[in-house]
Amino acid sequence: PDRLLLLAIETTCDETGAAILEGPKPPAEGVPRILSSVVSSQIGLHKRFGGVVPEIASRAHVTQVLPMIDEALRRAGVGLADLGAVAVATRPGLVGALVVGLTAAKALALALDVPLIAVDHLEGHLYACQLAFPDRQVFPCVGLVVSGGHTSLYHCRGPLDCELLGGTVDDAAGEAFDKVASLLGLGYPGGPEVERAAKAGNPRAYAFPRSFLHDDRLAFSFSGLKTAVLYAIRGPNQERGPVQPSPAAIPDLAASFQEAVVDVLVAKTRQALKQTGLKRLGVGGGVAANARFRQRLAEMADRIGVQTFIPPASLCTDNAAMAGIALIKLAAGQTSDLDVDVAAGLVRP
Numbered sequence: 001p002d003r004l005l006l007l008a009i010e011t012t013c014d015e016t017g018a019a020i021l022e023g024p025k026p027p028a029e030g031v032p033r034i035l036s037s038v039v040s041s042q043i044g045l046h047k048r049f050g051g052v053v054p055e056i057a058s059r060a061h062v063t064q065v066l067p068m069i070d071e072a073l074r075r076a077g078v079g080l081a082d083l084g085a086v087a088v089a090t091r092p093g094l095v096g097a098l099v100v101g102l103t104a105a106k107a108l109a110l111a112l113d114v115p116l117i118a119v120d121h122l123e124g125h126l127y128a129c130q131l132a133f134p135d136r137q138v139f140p141c142v143g144l145v146v147s148g149g150h151t152s153l154y155h156c157r158g159p160l161d162c163e164l165l166g167g168t169v170d171d172a173a174g175e176a177f178d179k180v181a182s183l184l185g186l187g188y189p190g191g192p193e194v195e196r197a198a199k200a201g202n203p204r205a206y207a208f209p210r211s212f213l214h215d216d217r218l219a220f221s222f223s224g225l226k227t228a229v230l231y232a233i234r235g236p237n238q239e240r241g242p243v244q245p246s247p248a249a250i251p252d253l254a255a256s257f258q259e260a261v262v263d264v265l266v267a268k269t270r271q272a273l274k275q276t277g278l279k280r281l282g283v284g285g286g287v288a289a290n291a292r293f294r295q296r297l298a299e300m301a302d303r304i305g306v307q308t309f310i311p312p313a314s315l316c317t318d319n320a321a322m323a324g325i326a327l328i329k330l331a332a333g334q335t336s337d338l339d340v341d342v343a344a345g346l347v348r349p
């Protein structure tokens, strides 16, 4: 009776997710518990295009969103009538994809007569740290989101109070992994493929650029790195060089690229920690699934006495459970009206 069940929906990009979380009924506060979380990946649909095709993504959400909700309810052993609130990520993302999840959430909130809570996908990525470590205090912290669309550092005073410190001026880290994977003739999405190839490679085989490394700004740039990988593939004869690397060169190229990305992410995060004086670090987004990155980041944080919170991979890549931040918003009275819209880009609520 003092507990509240939340249905959370995720359709910002190319994963259709639904989750059931249980939290204390507001005004009581506490970290919600994940009862179930399911994701239907669209990777198979987008693979042959080498990236996410927005219209295909929208259509796949249309067919998958209700089955995922059904499955999340079934796994949690609860029914629609048990739900006390419905949450959905409404920004940032692909508009056509966001609309599908939002419309499903609105219909359910209206039919069940429960609150609707719109959440920010990036705040969700960082809140995943708190969900993954429910008995620890994660906030206040430096927040790092490293995904396919974002590479951003935040000063998070609380889960709903994250101030942007800096981000990428061009490609996101995950986007760089995806583009370099494509240059190397590896599959999509590129992150896991590059990581696999890098295992057999020498991270110091190629001296790839590390942008902004010795710069006071908390900014990232990965497009020069991507171009450097292309030049390395082409070799000395840039005009007529091959556009595909020799299979023997792929592990070294992958390992050297990955190390360059990790070096920059670790250095800039260290800079943000020094600058803010914060002693906790929360990390989210698909790139945080990368084992080398996790290891290097944890080593750096250990050295400077900072506690690191990186969720397991399933909570780093897109999922609905992270929209469980909605229970914090509900406790703060931040519910949405049924005419709430989606937003492609970053907006402040």
Ligand code: KG4
Residues within 6 Å of the ligand: 013, 146, 147, 148, 149, 150, 173, 174, 175, 177, 178, 189, 190, 191, 192, 195, 285, 286, 287, 288, 289, 290, 291, 316, 317, 318
């Ligand atoms: O957070 P996410 O699932 O979706 C977005 O919100 O963008 O992140 C997806 C990104 C992709 O670019 C993918 O290549 C990257 O995360 N990624 C990885 C790894 N797993 C996923 N990058 C590096 N290493 C990985 N193991």
Ligand code: ZN
Residues within 6 Å of the ligand: 121, 125, 147, 148, 285, 286, 317, 318
């Ligand atoms: Zn994401």
